[in-house]
Amino acid sequence: MKLTLKVWRQKNSKEKGKIESYDIDKISPDMSFLEMMDVLNEKLTIEGLDPVAFDHDCREGICGSCSMFINGEAHGPDRLVTTCQLHMRKFNDGETIYIEPFRAKTFPVIKDLVVDRSSFDRIQHAGGFISVNTSGNTQDANSIPIEKQKADNAFDAATCIGCGACVATCKNSSAMLFVSAKVSQYALLPQGKIEATDRVLNMVKQMDDEGFGNCTNTGACEVECPKGISLENIARLNREFIKAKIKS
Amino acid sequence: MSKVIESSILRKVSMALSGIFLIIFLLQHFIINISSVFSEATFNQLSHFMGTNFIVQFIAQPILILGVLFHFIMGFVLNFQNRNARVEKYVKYKGSANASWISRNMIITGAVVLSFLGLHFYDFWIPEINHKYIEFLPEDPNRYYTELTHKFEDLIKVILYTISFGFLSLHLLHGFSSSFQSLGVNNKFTSTIKLIGKIYAIGIPFGFCFIAIFHYLNN
Numbered sequence: 001m002k003l004t005l006k007v008w009r010q011k012n013s014k015e016k017g018k019i020e021s022y023d024i025d026k027i028s029p030d031m032s033f034l035e036m037m038d039v040l041n042e043k044l045t046i047e048g049l050d051p052v053a054f055d056h057d058c059r060e061g062i063c064g065s066c067s068m069f070i071n072g073e074a075h076g077p078d079r080l081v082t083t084c085q086l087h088m089r090k091f092n093d094g095e096t097i098y099i100e101p102f103r104a105k106t107f108p109v110i111k112d113l114v115v116d117r118s119s120f121d122r123i124q125h126a127g128g129f130i131s132v133n134t135s136g137n138t139q140d141a142n143s144i145p146i147e148k149q150k151a152d153n154a155f156d157a158a159t160c161i162g163c164g165a166c167v168a169t170c171k172n173s174s175a176m177l178f179v180s181a182k183v184s185q186y187a188l189l190p191q192g193k194i195e196a197t198d199r200v201l202n203m204v205k206q207m208d209d210e211g212f213g214n215c216t217n218t219g220a221c222e223v224e225c226p227k228g229i230s231l232e233n234i235a236r237l238n239r240e241f242i243k244a245k246i247k248s
Numbered sequence: 249m250s251k252v253i254e255s256s257i258l259r260k261v262s263m264a265l266s267g268i269f270l271i272i273f274l275l276q277h278f279i280i281n282i283s284s285v286f287s288e289a290t291f292n293q294l295s296h297f298m299g300t301n302f303i304v305q306f307i308a309q310p311i312l313i314l315g316v317l318f319h320f321i322m323g324f325v326l327n328f329q330n331r332n333a334r335v336e337k338y339v340k341y342k343g344s345a346n347a348s349w350i351s352r353n354m355i356i357t358g359a360v361v362l363s364f365l366g367l368h369f370y371d372f373w374i375p376e377i378n379h380k381y382i383e384f385l386p387e388d389p390n391r392y393y394t395e396l397t398h399k400f401e402d403l404i405k406v407i408l409y410t411i412s413f414g415f416l417s418l419h420l421l422h423g424f425s426s427s428f429q430s431l432g433v434n435n436k437f438t439s440t441i442k443l444i445g446k447i448y449a450i451g452i453p454f455g456f457c458f459i460a461i462f463h464y465l466n467n
Contacts, residue, residue: 008339019339072342098340105335171343171352172330176256204257213333214256214326216354217426223346235434241257242432 064161172213364412
């Protein structure tokens with residue numbers, strides 16, 4: 001395949017970035033998108049140019065590191081995949097592909113396509129955990145009977161890898177889907193109920209303090225989420241928050 | 249206003265509640281107006297009651313005006329905040345790939361509805377306030393039907409009303425079900441809520457258009 005890549009290049013968070021055009025050929029349709037980026041970087045290195053910086057780690061859709069906005073969509077045109085799981089067969093020979101970083105005020109660009117998503121970490125620190133007594137008397141979680149449907153829903157919410165596609169794709173840069181998944185995975189389980197009030201209040205406060213936008217229920221986040229996190233979680237977050245506000 | 253309601257979820261809930269309040273008001277407004285198509289006397293009777301009842305005039309009406317103002321001001325404030333949440337825009341952004349035009353452009357449809365409300369207030373509300381509370385003209389219980397039909401003698405006005413109701417329909421197509429999602433309702437009733445929302449969002453504005461066109465043609 002022969003492609004024209006329009007890649008966002010930015011030296012650091014302070015300097016202004018711009019789109020640069022690169023022609024690339026001999027791309028196999030069976031390559032992953034990141035492998036294609038590797039080929040581009042090899043070419044740039046040979047030519048003595050600065051390779052394109054991009055985040056990646058597991059390359060199997062688990063870590064949530066790869067964060068590219070491809071042809072106007074988070075993680076590209078395929079559904080339920082991360083950028084590393086996207087294959088070049090999804091594109092046509094001769095196509096022009098726009099590659100940009102995930103954009104939000106809360107995700108400042110570090111370099112090229114690498115963004116700082118530590119705002120997600122700070123939200124998680126604010127309450128995305130359960131406090132377990134490790135004295136040795138803690139009941140084994142597997143011995144607590146949990147309704148199948150609730151266990152499944154909690155597991156579905158827990159599959160969120162925190163990649164930030166929800167924020168990147170939302171026209172408002174809202175992090176509501178991420179926060180709702182993190183709140184839901186605990187709210188549905190007995191272990192998470194004890195700290196439920198503080199958790200939801202603290203995590204939502206942190207989300208607001210970071211400067212994410214407001215959710216307007218467009219549903220774009222659900223469509224672009226590589227793990228298929230449902231809008232039901234946002235409704236649950238709203239319920240949990242209203243309950244917590246009344247209680248507190 | 250966003251400072252008063254600190255949390256983004258509370259802002260969302262307040263938008264939903266004010267939206268549902270306006271949806272209920274619109275239904276009541278429609279029921280009264282559609283009576284004008286069937287019976288002049290019933291329309292006059294209902295309008296006279298609404299126009300002279302103390303609770304409607306001095307409790308419900310101010311609450312309604314506050315509800316309308318809150319919904320619009322909060323809508324614009326949220327839109328401003330949301331725009332600021334992404335400083336650098338995408339070079340290529342395919343919004344239509346994952347969300348409907350309606351859900352992404354509530355501010356546009358809302359702004360058109362707001363402009364229409366200006367026209368509607370100028371047509372009906374201001375003359376009504378002038379009649380009752382400024383000039384203190386004697387109350388005629390049979391004046392309402394004639395005043396209504398007189399307003400729809402102008403074709404331009406009928407066209408403006410029809411276009412505005414089209415935008416209201418678009419606004420409601422997303423707003424109705426979105427309000428319930430904001431209140432945390434996403435369960436086995438969601439598909440029913442969405443269906444009712446679609447029927448309401450198409451039916452009520454279409455009904456208002458019908459009333460305007462009916463009186464224009466009748467004149």
